[in-house]
Amino acid sequence: MTGAAAGRAALGVRLGGGVWIFLGPALLLMLAVYLAPLIDTAVISLHPNTPAGIDRSHWTTANFLRLVDTYYWGVLVRTLRVSIIITLLSVLLAYPVAVWLAGLGPRGQTWAILVYMSPWFVNAVVKSFGWTLILGNNGLVNNGLRALGLIDTPLRLMLNETGIVIGLLPGHFLFVLLPLWAALKGLDGNLRWAAMTLGARPWQVFLRVTVPLTLPALLAGAIINFTMNMAAFAAPALLGGTRTRVLSFIAYQVNLEELNWPFGGALAVAMLVVTLGFVMLAQGITARGLAGPRR
Amino acid sequence: MKRTLTFFNLLMIVYVVAPIILVVWMSFTPSMRFEVPIASFSLRWYQELFSYDAFIDSAWLSLRLGLLSALIATALGFLAAYGLVRGRPPGSAVLLGLFTAPLIVPAVVYGIAMLQFTNLVGLYGAFPALLAAHVVIVLPFAVRTLLAALEGQGPELEWAAMSLGARRRHAVLLVTLPLCLRGMVSAFLFCFLISFSEVTVTLFMAGPAHQTLPVRIFNYVSDRIDPTMAAVSALIVLVSVALVLVLNRLGALGTVRK
Numbered sequence: 193m194t195g196a197a198a199g200r201a202a203l204g205v206r207l208g209g210g211v212w213i214f215l216g217p218a219l220l221l222m223l224a225v226y227l228a229p230l231i232d233t234a235v236i237s238l239h240p241n242t243p244a245g246i247d248r249s250h251w252t253t254a255n256f257l258r259l260v261d262t263y264y265w266g267v268l269v270r271t272l273r274v275s276i277i278i279t280l281l282s283v284l285l286a287y288p289v290a291v292w293l294a295g296l297g298p299r300g301q302t303w304a305i306l307v308y309m310s311p312w313f314v315n316a317v318v319k320s321f322g323w324t325l326i327l328g329n330n331g332l333v334n335n336g337l338r339a340l341g342l343i344d345t346p347l348r349l350m351l352n353e354t355g356i357v358i359g360l361l362p363g364h365f366l367f368v369l370l371p372l373w374a375a376l377k378g379l380d381g382n383l384r385w386a387a388m389t390l391g392a393r394p395w396q397v398f399l400r401v402t403v404p405l406t407l408p409a410l411l412a413g414a415i416i417n418f419t420m421n422m423a424a425f426a427a428p429a430l431l432g433g434t435r436t437r438v439l440s441f442i443a444y445q446v447n448l449e450e451l452n453w454p455f456g457g458a459l460a461v462a463m464l465v466v467t468l469g470f471v472m473l474a475q476g477i478t479a480r481g482l483a484g485p486r487r
Numbered sequence: 488m489k490r491t492l493t494f495f496n497l498l499m500i501v502y503v504v505a506p507i508i509l510v511v512w513m514s515f516t517p518s519m520r521f522e523v524p525i526a527s528f529s530l531r532w533y534q535e536l537f538s539y540d541a542f543i544d545s546a547w548l549s550l551r552l553g554l555l556s557a558l559i560a561t562a563l564g565f566l567a568a569y570g571l572v573r574g575r576p577p578g579s580a581v582l583l584g585l586f587t588a589p590l591i592v593p594a595v596v597y598g599i600a601m602l603q604f605t606n607l608v609g610l611y612g613a614f615p616a617l618l619a620a621h622v623v624i625v626l627p628f629a630v631r632t633l634l635a636a637l638e639g640q641g642p643e644l645e646w647a648a649m650s651l652g653a654r655r656r657h658a659v660l661l662v663t664l665p666l667c668l669r670g671m672v673s674a675f676l677f678c679f680l681i682s683f684s685e686v687t688v689t690l691f692m693a694g695p696a697h698q699t700l701p702v703r704i705f706n707y708v709s710d711r712i713d714p715t716m717a718a719v720s721a722l723i724v725l726v727s728v729a730l731v732l733v734l735n736r737l738g739a740l741g742t743v744r745k
Binding site for chain 1: 488489492493495496499500502503504505506507508509510513523562563564566567569570571573574576582585586588589591592593594595596597598599600601602603604605607619620622623626630655680683684686687690691701704705708716717720723724727728730731732735740
């Protein structure tokens with residue numbers, strides 16, 4: 193092996209320092225157009241905002257302290273509530289879908305996954321527009337219920353938290369479903385057989401074998417789903433209306449309407465830190481789930 | 488049990504595709520109002536669309552942005568993936584983390600950062616800045632797709648070419664690249680799809696002069712809507728579905744997971 197390696201080195205096939213010629217362009221791009229802007233925003237968030245603009249000669253934590261003001265706190269709580277509801281619903285819905293998928297033939301699985309994927313690859317604005325056609329006061333649901341004589345006044349299905357939950361769930365559901373589906377497919381079928389030969393009923397096998405073994409994947413997916421719910425912008429903006437604002441829309445208003453960039457920057461930094469924290473948690477769970485003694 | 492599951496999944500499928508189907512269906516309405524057509528269908532909103540300069544401009548912008556960002560990201564992504572797979576430099580994991588960070592960092596956060604940064608460097612609302620941002624956003628998909636493609640083939644053929652006297656750049660260009668053609672095509676289409684669907688970052692940083700199709704719809708839906716919107720939306724759905732079907736054939740959709 194070492195002889196072969198030496199031979200390759202002699203041939204010049206080892207990349208050595210030349211590797212940076214390959215990595216350089218992408219690295220430069222990410223440093224200049226990704227890291228630099230994020231760092232700039234973090235710096236701006238620590239400066240005070242004055243009528244004349246950002247005062248770069250002074251430093252302050254006031255922008256971050258403002259995040260816990262009553263108004264913004266209320267927005268944060270609403271964003272959390274909506275996000276958690278979507279995640280819980282996704283987790284509940286994921287098992288019946290993943291179990292059904294895993295029971296289909298290979299072709300069936302491919303097509304069913306594509307269908308479940310469609311809310312992810314169809315633009316969020318387009319989907320939200322579709323939801324307004326369904327959930328609006330003159331939408332499909334309200335018109336249908338009125339035609340049946342079941343209601344007189346339309347149900348408020350959008351421009352509130354309900355609308356945000358209904359509209360965001362399908363697109364983010366995928367990120368719980370895919371890891372769970374992969375975990376179910378990777379499950380050793382013998383374990384379930386073993387449980388059944390020992391007299392377990394199907395629901396017992398599900399609750400005591402399948403669920404515990406797929407829990408890490410489910411949990412990791414749920415956390416990713418949660419961070420996506422917290423940060424979603426277009427769908428909540430269009431389906432939440434003017435009164436039901438979530439964090440990302442406040443960030444839009446502060447940055448593009450009030451032009452208060454230090455505070456807008458603080459909102460961005462807070463969202464970034466929270467998201468990274470949760471993603472690291474999810475990765476930790478996935479890593480432990482794969483390496484743990486249960487496999 | 489099995490029947491209950493199937494029934495439940497049918498309901499779920501109706502739920503997830505309903506808004507998409509409805510937008511497309513709606514675009515064929517002959518009426519001025521938002522009504523799902525049942526008896527009569529019309530293409531009048533598609534006609535309306537083509538006499539709407541703002542939408543034509545937006546469509547061109549989306550197309551240009553998608554093609555250029557996909558092209559650049561595929562090239563950068565191939566180089567980066569090659570460096571990571573064949574070079575295995577110290578800190579590979581960190582580099583890969585950086586290249587794929589836009590999958591994790593919320594679009595709102597990057598949008599705010601780009602809004603503030605482009606103003607700082609005097610490029611606010613400039614096309615090159617928007618293009619660079621789109622390259623960053625789609626790069627993770629290029630890198631992941633091409634990593635998979637490169638890991639799928641060993642370096643032996645390259646070594647063979649080099650032992651016969653080819654220089655590395657010739658070996659890469661004439662041996663490795665053609666072998667990765669499927670991955671390159673997948674990466675390109677994937678990047679185009681992502682750029683074409685991007686709303687948030689573009690809305691934050693592009694300024695009023697550069698409204699891509701989704702941004703145009705977003706601004707439009709916020710104040711007034713008529714069925715032209717449905718026609719534009721239907722066209723977007725058509726493009727996305729077509730791209731995803733091709734990507735599925737190429738076996739490239741596995742990189743969606745975060």
